[in-house]
Amino acid sequence: MEDKKALGEPVLVVEDLQVRFELEAETVSAVNGISFTLKKGHTLGFVGETGAGKTTTALSLLRLVPHPGKVESKKIEVCGQEVSTMTTQQLEKYRGNDIAMIFQDPMTSLNPVFTVGQQIADTILLHQEVSSSEAKKKAEEMLELVGIPASREGEYPHQFSGGMKQRVVIAIALACNPEVLIADEPTTALDVTIQAQVLSMMKKLRDERQMAMIMITHDLGIIADVCDEVAVMYAGRIVETGTLVEVFNRTKHPYTEGLFNSLPNILNRSARLKPIPGLMPDPSNLPAGCSFAPRCKYAKDECFSAQPIVHQFSDTHTVACSAYARSGFAIDRPQKK
Amino acid sequence: MLRYAIKRILLMIPVIIGVSFLIFFIMDLAPGDIVDIKLAEEALTFEEIEQLRETYGLNGSVFTRYFSYMVNFVQGDLGTSLVSGRPVLDSYLEKMPATIVLACASIFVSIMISIPLGVYAAMKRGTFADNASMVLSFLGLSIPNFWLGLMLIIVVALNVPGIPTGGFSKGIASVILPAITVGTGLTATLARTTRSSMLDVLSQDYLRTERAKGHKEIKVIMKYALRNALIPIITIAGGQFAVTLGGAVLTETVFSWPGVGRLIVDAVNSRDVPMAVGCIILKSITIGIVVLIVDLLYAVIDPRIKAQYGKRKRKQA
Structure with a gap:
């Protein structure tokens, strides 16, 4: 893609995305009508519990939702192209070139019988008109970029450690300079020291290349470190979205509050953690009202019967919670500037 | 790799000793010897019988006979046939080309059919196409070789001009039916192996990475x-290939194919001990070598296995 887009222009627009898995016995509603936009050079964080639909959302942007998943949307537009109507050929050109994804588990994301160099080079060969020796040279450059000596190009994934493998996965994703990079819990499988290395490397590369990035994680610390905007997901819906400051300092949704309460407090080490009681509802049997209501301490009768009302607190800050219809409602978490 | 291969070849020595002793012993247990068979054809006096047993080296215990056989074997002498009087090695090598042709043709036919079929079935898992191809391969597995051979002769060879009912005299045309006969069972086994092995791989994360690359x-x-x-596919294919190289006895008999399988059967029937023992030793060496080649192929296909063979050489970073 040519580099015409100025900083701040949206490269990714998603409207009313729904993903359902229609099984024989039941229908699992993994994603239930989410909308978001992502601007060039910005990073959007998806945060939420396991099973909230974060990865499924990401996979539907690549049209890689596994069978028998059904994706429906009003719009999935990446770099001005509608993804849902792409032909197979367009899709093959689009994947890896306009959008790339870093997968969650580096241990299983690399093909064990090809060298890491081959695995990086074949993406380059696929999308750029280069000879195989040029592709190999580019692959070596990519390895150097993610901090692996180019001389290890001919080695196989089993010869690398977990952190190194994740670097290779990142090198593959970045090989063709995608406009949008999706990072699906890129550090979950790594230990803490390697996590910090990988994250700072990703931040550096994102800033150098002005990429738009989606960071999927359940770690609020990573969100605070990397993201400009945050979308909190619960049971396949975005319950609160806003800039990093808005969501972290002026938290509005009871679920987001619950997430923060589950974190240990560094200022008060003797304080007990306050986990959110209960479990996320079964996605094959979602409640009629707000899906969080059964676990919500502020829930009133109307929360159980009707879908939550969306409240706009600023141009960017949106919360789906009916409680704000009541005058004077506020959550317990103190609001900061 | 080389060290590994040498080790494996040396390991074949005890196998040869074991196989040769076993076959020697079993031949000894079988009722009757070559003299009894000659006796059925012509009347011999008691002295003549003793004389013949002496010249054929059939007197003495099984152990002494085995020992003297092995002394000759180590010196490269596999003995001569009691029936034809020709050296065993010559007879074996003479029959080998026909067997190699049949083995290669049948493995080629079955690989060309079974791998695409198995891959297709795995991709379409649970659909009609999958079930149909697996029923087909089950059928192929269940059909007895000799019956299929006879049916092919009756239906094809007798009706299609140019395809002979047997023998190895008409070039490619004479290979077709025996290759189909041997290849059918092989195809069925390989297709099922390919399917199950592919099903394992198709659910792996790294394929999603490949798709995400475009x-x-x-x-x-x-x-x-x-x-x-x-890996599982070439294990099965290699094993089957090795066995066919040792002679497809039933198919060779049905098609009067001049291969080593029939040579062995004839030798056993006429109690031609040196011929039978010699052929079976050569057969086990052939099988051993093919299995070794398959094992070395693993290393070519999967670098993780290569790392386990012998010394590990790592490029200095």
Whole structure:
């Protein structure tokens, strides 16, 4: 893609995305009508519990939702192209070139019988008109970029450690300079020291290349470190979205509050953690009202019967919670500037 | 790798000793010897019988006979046939080309059919196409070789001009029916192995990575998935190939194919001990070598296995 887009222009627009898995016995509603936009050079964080639909959302942007998943949307537009109507050929050109994804588990994301160099080079060969020796040279450059000596190009994934493998996965994703990079819990499988290395490397590369990035994680610390905007997901819906400051300092949704309460407090080490009681509802049997209501301490009768009302607190800050219809409602978490 | 191969070849020595002793012992247990068979054809006096047993080296205990056989074997002498009087090695090598042709043709036919079939069935798992191809391969597995051979002769050879009912005299045309006969069972086994091995691989995360790169689905399957699924497939294919190289006895009999399988059967029937023992030793060496080649192929396909063979050489970073 040519580099015409100025900083701040949206490269990714998603409207009313729904993903359902229609099984024989039941229908699992993994994603239930989410909308978001992502601007060039910005990073959007998806945060939420396991099973909230974060990865499924990401996979539907690549049209890689596994069978028998059904994706429906009003719009999935990446770099001005509608993804849902792409032909197979367009899709093959689009994947890896306009959008790339870093997968969650580096241990299983690399093909064990090809060298890491081959695995990086074949993406380059696929999308750029280069000879195989040029592709190999580019692959070596990519390895150097993610901090692996180019001389290890001919080695196989089993010869690398977990952190190194994740670097290779990142090198593959970045090989063709995608406009949008999706990072699906890129550090979950790594230990803490390697996590910090990988994250700072990703931040550096994102800033150098002005990429738009989606960071999927359940770690609020990573969100605070990397993201400009945050979308909190619960049971396949975005319950609160806003800039990093808005969501972290002026938290509005009871679920987001619950997430923060589950974190240990560094200022008060003797304080007990306050986990959110209960479990996320079964996605094959979602409640009629707000899906969080059964676990919500502020829930009133109307929360159980009707879908939550969306409240706009600023141009960017949106919360789906009916409680704000009541005058004077506020959550317990103190609001900061 | 080389050290590993040498080790494996040396390990074949005890196997040869074991196999040769076993076959020697079993031949000894079998009722009657070559003299009894000659006796059925012509009347011999008691002295003549003793004389013949002496010249054929049939007197003495099984152990002394085995020992003297092995002394000759170590010196490269596999003995001569009691029936034809020709050296065993010459007879074996003479029959080998026909067997090699049949083995190669049948393995080629079955690989060309079974791998695409198995891959297709795995991709279409649970659909009608999958079930149909697996029923077909089950059928192939259940059909007895000799029956299929006879049916092919009756239906094809007798009706299609140019396809002989047997023998190895008409070039490619004479290989077709025996290759189909041997290949059918092989195809069935290989197709099922390919399917189950591919099913394992198709659910792997790294294929999602390949798809996310923008590879065509056919390339994802035939290059990135198949290579990972290949180990069980070549294990089965290699084993079957080795066995066929040792002689497809029933098929060779049905098609009067001049291969080593029939040579062995004839030798056993006429109690031609040196011929039978010699052929079976050569057969086990052939099988051993093919299995070794398959094992070395593992290392070519899967770098993780290569790392386990012998010394590990790591390029200095």
